[in-house]
Structure formats: C-alpha cells, structure tokens
Amino acid sequence: MKKYLVKRLLLLIPTFIGITLITYLMVRLAPGDYTTLRAGVQGELKQGAIGKEIIEQEKKLFGLDKPIPVGYAEWLWKFVRLDFGISRKDGRPVSARIAEALPITLRLNLIAMIVVYIISIPMGIFSAVRKDSTYDRVSSLALFVLYSLPSFWVGLLLLLVFSGGDYLNLFPLGGEISDWARDFGFFGRLGNRIWHLVLPVVTLTYGSFAFLSRYARANMLEVINQQYITTARAKGLSDNSVVFVHAFRNSLVPLVTLMATLLPGLLGGSVIVEQIFSIPGMGLLAFEAILSRDIPVIMAIAAISALLTLLGILLADIMYGLVDPRIRLEAKL
C-alpha cells in the first residue's frame, strides 16, 4: 500500500507538468494577447492608433516577448515556490484574487452538492425499488424536463418572479449578504446569507438531479438483482430491511468514488449563475481572465484544478480499495 502510494504520488509530477504545459501553450498560442486587447473595449474601439513600437515595449513589460519554453519554466519555478504571480488586470497578487473568490464559490458549491445528493439519491433508490411504477416514470420525466431547462433562463425567471417586486418579493436580487445585515449577530448574518443563497442554489442544482438519481437508480437495480438479495428475501426479511440494510450500502460504493472526482468541481464556479446573481466567484474570475488573456490568473486556476483533479482520482482509487476488498492496490501499475 505504501509503495503504491509513493508510486502514484511520484506519477503526479509528470502528469501535472504535462497538463500545465499544454495549458500554457494554448494560452500563449491563442490569437490575441493582453496588450493588444487593451486597444478597445468590446464592440468599440478608441480613437488613437497605437504604434507597433509602443505595443512591443508594453509586451516586454508583461514578459510576452519571451519564448514559450522560457515563459513556462519561469512560471513553473514560481508556482513551485507558491508564487502565483501578479494579475495583469488589476496588478494585485493572483493569490489575493483567488482568496477572495474561492470561499464564495466553495460555499455555494458545497451547499449545492449536499442538496443534490440529499434529494437525488433517495429519489433514485425509490425509483429502483418501485421500478416501472407511476412514481418512477413521473419522477424521471420531471427530472429530465428540469435537466433540459437552460439555467440562464431559469435563473432570470426565478429572479423576476420571486424577487423582482412585480410579482413576489421574497428574495433579494443577488449578492451574498445585504449591506444592512453587516451589523447583525452571527445568526442574523447566517440567516441573511442563507436567504441570499436560496435562488442561486436552486438554479445550480435543479439540472443535476437527473444524472445523480439515475445513477443511484441504476446502481440500486444492479444490487437488487444480485443473488444475496434474493437470499435475504428468502430468509424472510422485511422489504425495508432488505433495501436499507443489505442493498443500500452496496449501492453506494460507486457513489462514494464519484464524490472524490467532484473535488475539483467544487472550485469551478458557474459563470452563468454568478453573473445572474451578482456573485463574484471563481467562475467569473476564470472567465474574465480567459477573455482578457490574463495569463497568471488562467495558469493559477488551471494548475490548482489540475492538482485537485489528480488528487481526486488518486483518492477515488484508494477509496475503491477501502470499500471493496476485492481490489488490491499492491497490484503492478
């Protein structure tokens, strides 16, 4: 086990370098760069041409004149020392910008994930137990309808109906906490935050129920048709204890490993949801960085999520070994 871990951890290094190198290549080779972009805003240019000379001068300032291998090596050397560089957009350290956006996204995604799991797994299991019943059919139809609704449309509609004031005025129009709630006590602030989270969480989750509940349903069906379940029933156990004691735990095995791969997903924000609900999270940060070719920010986010993905995969493999004794990690790589 120890040998396996060391091997896997060492393997992370070349994989990580590969991922970040390709990312860096793509950013640098993509047409357009930070300096030229400043010539104008979206759809509109400013009068006043910028001579090539001045542009070249400015490119030098941002290291855009360096060959790609040199640029990448410099980035990697800095990254190893945990220096993510300075964002070109506002001249602040990238780590500060990520530190601002990360907690917001993390909070939103964690809550959304918990909600999705709590709702869709029981739904999936009931669907499996009552396979082909009216409940099974109606719920899967409903979930697939939800799945196919575009979130930018639903998000806006929710806002207009529930918080616009024209129809209902139940929720705030975006943001994370009201200005006036800053002086409240802990529970007041918590309540205010939850109040702000309701609509974004709904928008973020409704589309994910379908996938997870179908997944849970399929796993459960597979387990239910196993011989040991038949044995359990033959023993005369009640339906409930068969489903919840014997089948449920085994049907969770694939779900546990699925959770590990969700680790990097927690960090990625949804651009659409963040934009509609005015939430300054990771999604918008990454999106804006890509549009403005802000290389230090793009690279930092790409590197962090690459690292988390790799760790997530490793974690999933280890958990497989833990929950399923048939898999032995000592096996040759």
Place this chain on the structure above:
Amino acid sequence: MRIVIPAIILSLAALASCRDMSAVRPPDTLAIHMGAEPSHLNPITSTEAVASSINNYIYENLVDRDYDTLEIVPQLAERWTISPDRLRYVFHLKRGVVWSDGVEFTADDVVYSYERIKDPKVACAPLKVYYIDVTSCRALDRYTVEFVYSKRYFRALEICGGMPLVPKHVFNDGTDFNTHTKNRSPVGTGPYRFERWDTGKRIVLIANERYRGKKPAVRRVVYTIVAEINVALQMLKKGELDLMGVRPIQWVRQTNSESFLSRYRKLKYFMPYFSYIGWNSRRAWFSDKRVRRALTHLVNREAILEKLEFGQGMVVSGDSYVFSKNYNQNIKPWPYDPAAARELLRQAGWVDSDRDGILDKDGKKFSFTFTMSSGSKFAERLSTILKEDFAKAGIQMSINRYEWAVFVKKLHERDFDAVTLAWSLDWESDPYQLWHSSQVKDGSNYCGFVNREADGIIERVRAEFDPVARMRLLHRFHEILHEEQPYTFLYCTPALVVVSKRFNNVVVHTKGLRYDEWEPAGGAQ
C-alpha cells in the same frame, strides 16, 4: 445534534424575519449601476470607460471642457499662455489646491505624471500615443509648468491640459507604478474622494471635504456592480439603484408604466460615437468606390435601426460627432435603393454572367465573409439581415464569428473582408488616426482608405488653429468620405439613462450628466 437543531431553527427564524431593506439608504446617497468592474482606478494606466467615468469625480486635469459649451476652461490651471509659434504651452497652476490626503498639488505632480506616461516601464500604450509629439514637460517654478511640442497641433492645448494627473508623493515610493496599491484606492483633487472598494460588489466615493469648490450635495456615491442588466433594472424598480443606463428594448418596453414614470426620469442624450460597416478596400470586391456605394444603398439603415435598436439613434453620413459644427449637415445619408445599387454594380462590371444567381467579374464571384465579434448582439442580428438583403442583389455573404481577442487580432493583421464596429470619438474631431494614408499599415485605418485630397485636408486640419477654417476643411472631408464610402456609416446611438426622482437639478449637459451638482429631494423613500 443538540446544538445544530436550535441553530437551524434560529437561522430559519432570522430568514423568515428577513425584510429586504436594500432600498433604504440616506437621501444623499446615490446608487449607480455599473455593468462591469474596472480593474483599477489609475487614470494613467487604465483604459476602461467605467474607470474613467469614476475617475472623472476623483481626479482633475489642468483644463477641462465646459459641460455645455465644450470650450476649454481652467480646472487646476488658473490660466495659460501659448507661444506665438504654438509650440510652447505654459500653465499657471491654482495655488492652495490640495490632494484629498492634504498634501498640496504642485508643478512637480504634473511633471511626475508626464514622466510616468513617457516611462517605458509604465503600461499605458493607448495614452502614450497622444504624447509622442510632446518633447518636454518641466516645472518653471512651484506653480508653473511648460509643455513643448515638436509640431503645431490644434489639439495640443487640450492634450497637455487634459493629461491625467496623479500625486507624486503617493506613487513615488519606489514600488512598481503598474501594480501600485494606490491604484485601487486613489487620491485626487476632485469633488469626491475614494472611500471603499468591495471587489466584485461595489465602489464607494464620498464627498471630498478638502475640495476647494462647492461641496456636492450628494454626499456618498455607491457604484454597484451588477453584471446582468435585466437584474439591474429590477433592482432599480425596487429602489436599490438610482441611476442606470438601459438598453433600447428596456427604454421602449419596460420603463413606461405610470408608477415607473412617477418615480424615475428618463433621459436621452447623444455622445460622440458612431457605428459602421467597414469594407476592406484591399479586397477586389471593395476596391471600387461604386461597389462600396452600392453596398450602402443595399443596407436599409432606417429599417434596421427601427428593428434592432427600437428607433433609438440616428443614421449618420460621416465621422464627426453628429451634433458638432464639424459635421456637414448638408450631406444626407445615401438612401436605401436596391435599384441604384444594381446599376452601380453593373457600371463597376459586376454582372451575373454565368447565371448562377451570384454576381461575378473576370471570373471572380462576389462572395465575401463578414467578420464579427461573437459578443455583439447587434452585429449578430445585423449580419443576418445583411446576408438576406445582399443575396437578393446577387451578393453572397457568409458570416464568421470570433472571440473579441481574436477579432482584434484579425483587424490588426487586416485579415478580414468586412466588419461592423463602432468608434467612440473625442469632442473635437481629428481624422488623422482613422483616415490618413500613413495609418493604413499599422494604425487605425484598417480598411485601407487612401485619398490624396483627404490626406492633404487631414494634414492641414492638424496645423489649423482657426476653428472656422478647420470646420470648412472638415466639411469638405466629410464630402469625400460620403463619395468614397470606405465605411457604410450606420448610427449615432444615444445614451438612455434612467434617474430616480429622489434627486433634483438633474440637468442633461452637452457632455452628459454630472451628479456632483444634483440635490437630494428631501427625505428617503
């Protein structure tokens, strides 16, 4: 569990008792919608329109343009003298002006700002261009600065006097100017000073108590960042915002209810700006001015304006600001006239000789690509209309969308057939950057417009200090543009602004709105 359950109950209780109080604020606090967050507020290195709209109230310049007459008036300079050869500009500064941190503003600050603009280490390429012809800027004494120009240029006074000024004592501390921490907490001399910046949420300004002029009655200004404009309009309706620019569709369809009009003013004004379709004259199809004119005849500008912009705007025929004297009002835009277009195309040799429905000439088909930036809804919808209308005249047009960064690169490399874009202009037109033949290779004349007479006029305009003579030259230049049609000029679209009636004395000036003169109208709502 014993702790968690009461906690949940308590927070649910707090949740249930939540009443939205976002719309409640002191009467002298103004909440302005901002669609995009500026990256920082350094007037030298910033290129964004949002940043300069905020900086306008924090920073000042030596001179300013009057809000109504657009004449150049003193701001931080008391007066100025210009040498007879028009190459030396001496500004005498007002005395006793202080930055918002209490330090006096002197000639050293002006020289320092100039040196930063010229400094190769400072990332301000778009600004540097304006100061290429300025050879020196030095302090003659504590309150006098002199700028020296290498050429006679009619905008020199405005360019020297309008140079962004930053405080030397704040920035000159040995750290990098581009990433200086004060870029996000500016110190200026204007009517407002910076109070707070909550990244991604808001920027707050407060009246500058050290301001030498009349203190503004609107004491606090909150720029609220809301990326989604439909949500912003809803926030305005709920009273969480006082001022926002709206889209034409919102102006026409969503802001006309009686209750809305009783609480908000709707203001419309035009800024120097125009949109256009540019034809790359290096391409065989567009090298002939008859063809370019024919294409203009095929663009139903009035109908498109009605359909896409809800009639909010006016069709223009030239590049000067449509309400300035330099715009030649005698020239009417070419009308929508497909018959005339066909005739012009025939004269230019474009006929459908192989009867496949597409015009051709010397074996080359009239089939080009319309390049646009994928973010622009206007371009998206315009292009589909054009495609259909051109097809009727036997011209095949395909559409290519690129992300903005790629689009800009294509422009720089002149790798396009036709594009649609807009220019935002200065108050006084200097056609040099856009139309002079020297700008064809690297400059903004990316459509490749070359005309000897126009070149002569452009050069004369630059050295002409008499506004009337300049106007005559620009009127002739306008005629040439109209004849040559390097662009199909489209529209000057207005700013559509909604302002809460919580404020009085909201005046629309030629230059737009200025909230430092507004008065809160009594108590909060």
